[in-house]
Amino acid sequence: MSVLDQKLMRDLLHLRGQVIAISLIVACGIACLVTMLSAYDSLQLSQQTYYDRYRFADVFVQLKRAPDSLAARIAEIPGVQRVQTRVVVDVNLDVPELKEPATGRLISIPEQQMPMLNDLFIRKGQYIELGRRKQVLVSEVFAQANQLKIGNTLDAVINERWQQLQIVGVALSPEYVYEIRGTELFPDNQRFGVIWMGREALGTAFDLDGAFNDVALSLMPGANQADVIFRLDQLLKPYGGLGAYERADQISHQFINSEIESLAATAVMVPTVFLGIAAFLLNLVLARLVSTQRDQIAVLKAFGYDNLTVGLHYLKLVLVITLVGAGLGTVVGIWLGAVITENYARFYHFPVLQYRAGIQIIVTAIGVSGGAAVLGTFTAVKQAVSLPPAEAMRPEPPAIFRRTILERMGIQQFVPPVGQIILRNLERRSLQAGLAILGIAAAVAILVIGRYFEDATNYMVEAQFRQVQREDMTLVFNEPLPSRARYELTHLPGVMQAEPFRAVPARLRFQHQTRLSGLTGLDPQGELRRLLNQDLRPVSLPDTGVVLTSKLAEILGVTVGDPLTVEVLEGERPTRTVPVVGLVDELIGLGAYMDIHALNQLMREGQTLSGAYLTVDAYHLDQLYAQLKQTPAVASVALRERVITEFQKTIGGSFAIFTTVLVIFASVIAFGVVYNVARIALSERSRELATLRIIGFTQGEIAAILLGEQAIVTIVAIPCGFALGFGLAALITRAYDWELFRFPLIVTPASYAFAFIVITLAALGSGWLIRRQLNHLDLIAVLKTRE
Amino acid sequence: MTSTSQTQDSSEILVSSASLFQVRGVTKTYVMGEVTVEALRSVDLDLYEGEFVVLLGPSGSGKSTLLNILGGLDVPSSGQVIFQRQDLTTANDRTLTRFRRQSVGFVFQFYNLIPSLTARENVALVTDIAPQPMHPREALERVQLGNRINHFPAQLSGGEQQRVAIARAIAKRPQVLLCDEPTGALDFQTGKLVLEALAQVNQDLGTTTAVITHNAGIAAMADRVITMRSGEIVTVQQNETKVSPGELEW
Structure with a gap:
């Protein structure tokens, strides 16, 4: 190890508090980056592989009824590669152990297994056997949610009669990666499930023997999708076609794609904030180091070290701090990415949701953090390099102060000298103070955003499921019924x-x-x-x-x-x-x-x-459920309260993880910024503070001067952070303006209070550390040395 | 001990003037790594009200250590320092802070002004926390800086900065003014101006003043000259006639 490298190690050791704080911020940024990128990669790769291997269709259409012979004409539409005609029917199910009626989506499959569009991945059990009309495969999530096993039976209302279905296999389909009925936001896997049944059995049961009511198409490469859809609609018009739509409008695909897109956006946005703050702090620390080491730089240069060596020496310091952070961040990011990807598996069902953190992600992480650090510290390194030896030997000229705006406004008599010190320092270093405010504001904003997702979703649920929808239950009939059915409904129990x-x-x-x-x-x-x-x-x-x-x-x-x-x-x-x-x-x-x-x-x-x-009437609920299960005219039953519970169970849990991670990250930023800024102020002004101690100021009084500045910075930063957080929330509201759902711009006072408390605690924590260091101020050294 | 006869001489002054500080058998040892440094070895000394004392000695003679102990910045390893019946040796940090706040004025070699405060505000810093201070303007006028009160340190020359430091030190009306190499960073002419300011304050306010220097030329303006070497007082000399700072030569 060269002597300069030894100096580097000792400098790092000496600056350890700041080194740790900055490394942690870099680590947060890189952890976010690696988490999001790896989750993005994993999700996209799983989706792509699944779609390709199991032939996810490109165009979908539902219709009333068309003869099988029409399939050939569909296939003739230019651009169509493959046609899959099916029978798809929603039916009422009686699931053992479940009081409420459930909805089963029966989808026909060929009697004998063959490659098809939206092909099945059979997780457990087997394909249906030829001629066994009762045999079905059920979707994996539905089986899991209801603890259905191979060999279990299910009762379904088929052709207005209860029929028993026998589960022979558990399967997944690329069409139902996100398995929802189509009208809700959150899956209720206990009460809605996909069931695959032999084409013949299903066709005859629903009077669709030799006919179909659902088509899936794949297209040739380069096919004109709009044209295919237009022609398909024309062709199906006489058969009650309900309008064809492309993959982008397929509900399950829409959900996953929105998720993947938002991951990509977050993977850029969040780490930028963290690395920007880290770059600012590195610049702060390095600029201070260069100014305290002016004489050392001069000596190095006087002995013949060239500019490059000196520049590299300081750059190395920055890179060591950054790479330690990047390394830690990568490890945490890979772990968090796996956790998040695993969490996705609760909503998105792939045969394999393979977690993947490729080497390119790690390279990106190191490149991005190193780049940010070098950019951030460019001016400070340049300052060290360009210092002429003779000038470097002389002490830095005294700081120049001016009257503050307050004084020019003529209200300085209300501010005691201690206040003047604070104000003038803030004004003299207004850029630094501004950046510190921005840094803490960013931490506040991150906290606000973390809670905003929860606020917005809660509001959405509250608005939709308590204000807009106020029913206990929504019944959908198989076929439209005349108005007297309404009076029959009122006679149902409860x-x-x-x-x-x-x-x-x-x-x-x-x-x-x-x-x-x-x-x-x-x-x-x-x-x-x-x-x-x-x-x-x-x-x-x-x-x-x-x-x-x-x-x-x-x-x-x-x-x-x-x-x-x-x-x-x-x-x-x-x-x-x-x-x-x-x-x-x-x-x-x-x-x-x-x-x-x-x-x-x-x-x-x-x-x-x-x-x-x-x-x-809740008292008669069980009776009503039992009755509804026996009512063939009812195709589906949706329970409002169940939707809310399901939401809280699944989404609520995810938010808890999300919020915890953001709180940790935001605290690291707030702590890092306050600590670094105060630590540097302490180093720059230890002489001044010691002088004050000598002339009779108490520890508390000098702490008030030093920490007063940080307190003002923090107090100014908090409302800025609220505004920034609200602004970001507004941006997110725009980004989440989807057809599926739209995020309302709602940030509750509780969320602001939460951000306020976390930031205040982080600021107090770093203030306390600085306060402890003040106790070790060397009073006597001050008498003898010139800065 | 070489200083015995001188101590008898100085005890005669006790009759006319009360003792402000009584230093008895004070030693100070520093442990620096594996080396023990004896900065002070059994020092006995009295400082009297209103007198102007110059502490002479080469660097490492212990004069700064003694000044630090007198000023409540440091405590001796053994021995006793009594300031007006108060034992500084056993005082805690809070008591020492109060002692410095109320009774001691410091002047440093490098002025140690707060760069973000104007001359007046640097003085006000002290007057705000002292029990019966003079007005900052009065303090600055005493050092002939009445016309510079709204200047920041960066706008003042070295001599002016040092005089602001003196104004800051005397504004609280301290009982003792401790000056560590007050002219060390100044040229001859400017240094004399600063010494004149110190002499003036001593004369007008009767503040006991102790000046540390290794510049023997300054000794002539003192009432008493204490010479130190290797942590001991070697001579205490009473000046029959004081020379005004303007006539000093070095």
């Missing part, structure tokens, strides 16, 4: 209130924009399903016209008053022009609403309902 709704699939069109969407008819006097604006105030539903969610209106480019073309894809498939009469700000999904009577008229039908919202 049902207190039943409000009908009519839901039809439709294509909405305005000028060149079209969108597949459900059109829901509601009772305008209804209390269980309300239309609310942004402030959660009810929006009235006029007796004509359509009310859209703002997001749907935005996609279609319509505003209130515009004529919207509604192309219904059910029954007689009428096409009508309906004015947009209002907008609602629902946070989940896309929706179009009409007065149920107006919708019935539009459909040219009598009073008809697709289902109903119910309130139920």
Whole structure:
């Protein structure tokens, strides 16, 4: 080891407090980077491999009924590579040990296993056997959630009769990586599951023998997707086609893709903040080191060390600090990445969710952190290099101070000398103080953001499941029923209130924009399903016209008053022009609403309902469940309270991990910034502080001067951080403005209070450490030395 | 001991003037690594109210250590220091801080002004915490800096900075003014100006003043000259006639 390297080691040892603080901040940034990048890589790779190997389709369409012979004509559409026709039906299930009725999505599979689109990965058991009509495979998550094993049976309402299904295998499909019914945000794997059944058995049961009601396509490379969709829709029109859509609109795919995209965005944004702060602190520490080592630099140069050697010496110091942080960060990041990827496996179901942290991620981490450090300390290193030996031998000229703005405003008489010291120091080093404020503000903002995700989601759940939806239960019938069904519903045990709704699939069109969407008819006097604006105030539903969610209106480019073309894809498939009469700000999904009577008229039908919202006396709930399980007309039952519980169970847990990690990271930043800035102030001003001690100031009084500055910086930084956090939350709100759901811009006072408390504790902690160092101030040395 | 006869001489002064400090048998040893340094070896000394004392000696003679002990910055290894019946040797940090705050004025070789405060504010720093201070302007006028009170240290010459330091030291009306090489960093002319300021303060306010220097030329302006070598007092000399700082030569 060269002598200079020995000096390096001793300098590092001497600066250990600051070295540790900065390394930790670098580690946080790199940990974030590695976590996000590796989770991104793992998720994307798993998705890609799965899609490729199990032939995830490119285009999807549901229809009423078409003969098998049509498949050949679909295959003739230019660009189509492969066609998979299927029977897909949602049925009521009776799952053993589950009181509530569950919904099973029965999907047909060939009687004999062969390669197909959306192919199955069989985790356990086997494929169905030829001629065994009761045999089914169930999705892995549904089996897990209900503890279903190979050989167990399930009862399902098939063709209006209870039939027993026998589980022979547990499988996964690329179509249901995120397994939800299609209308919710969060999976309820206990009450919704995918079941694969032989084509013949399913076809005959639902009068689809020799026919199909669902198509999946794969396209040739370079095929014109829009054209294929257009032709497919034309072809399926007479068969009750519900409108074809591309992979990007496939619900499970949409969820995973949103996740992957947001990971990519976070992988850039968060580490930038951390590494920016680390670069600032490194610059601060190095600039101070160079100024205290002016004489040493001079001696080195006088002895003939060249500029490069001197520059490299200081650069090495920076790189050692950075690489220690990067190393630690990489290790933590790989571990956290694995934890997060594992957590993803709770929502996204792949045959293998392989965690992968490639060497390129590690190289990126080291490169990015090293780059940030070199950039951050460039000026300080340059200062060391460019110091001429003779000048370096002389002490630094005394600091120049000016009157502060306060004094120029003439209010200095209210500020005692100690206050003047604090204010003038802040003003003289206003850039440094500004950056310190920015650093702490960033820590505050990170905390605010960490809580914002929870606030926004809680608000979303509260708004959707307590304000908009107020029913206990939503029933959907297999087929639309005449209005008297509503009165039959009120006679079910425990049902207190039943409000009908009519839901039809439709294509909405305005000028060149079209969108597949459900059109829901509601009772305008209804209390269980309300239309609310942004402030959660009810929006009235006029007796004509359509009310859209703002997001749907935005996609279609319509505003209130515009004529919207509604192309219904059910029954007689009428096409009508309906004015947009209002907008609602629902946070989940896309929706179009009409007065149920107006919708019935539009459909040219009598009073008809697709289902109903119910309130139920909890006392009779079990009885009601039992009855519903026996009611073949009911296709599905959704329980509002279950959705909320499921949400809290799954998402709540993930937020706890997320928030904990952010709290740790933000505390490290706050601590690192306050400690470093105060430590440097202590080093720069130890002489001044010791002088004050000698002339009779107490330990507490000089601590007040030194820490007063840090206190002011922190106090100014906190509201800045609140604003920054709110601004970032607004940015996130924009980024999370998806069709699936939209994040509301809600930050609760509790979140601000939380950020305030964490930052204050971090600042007090570093203040306490500095205060301890003040006790060791060498008073006598001050008398003798010139700075 | 070589100083015995001188001590008898100085005891005569006790009659006319009260003793402010009584230093008895004070030693100070520092352990520096494996080496033990005896900075002071059994020093006996009295400082009297209103007198101007110059402590002479080469570097390493122990004069700074003695000054630090007198000023409550350091405590002796053995022996006793009594300041107006108060034993400084057994005082804790809080008591020593109060002692410095109320009774001692310090002047350092390198001025040690707070760069972020103006001349007036540097003085006000002390007047704010002292029980019966003079007005900062008055203190600065005493050192002929009435016209520079709103200047920052960086805007003042070395001599001016040192005079601000003197104003800061005397503004609390201390009983004793301790000056460690006050002219050490100054040229001859400027140094004389600073010494004049010290003499003036001593004369006008009657503040007991102890000046450390290795510049023997300054000795002529003192009431008493104490010479130290190797941690001991070797001579204590009473000046029959004091020379005004303006007439000093070195």
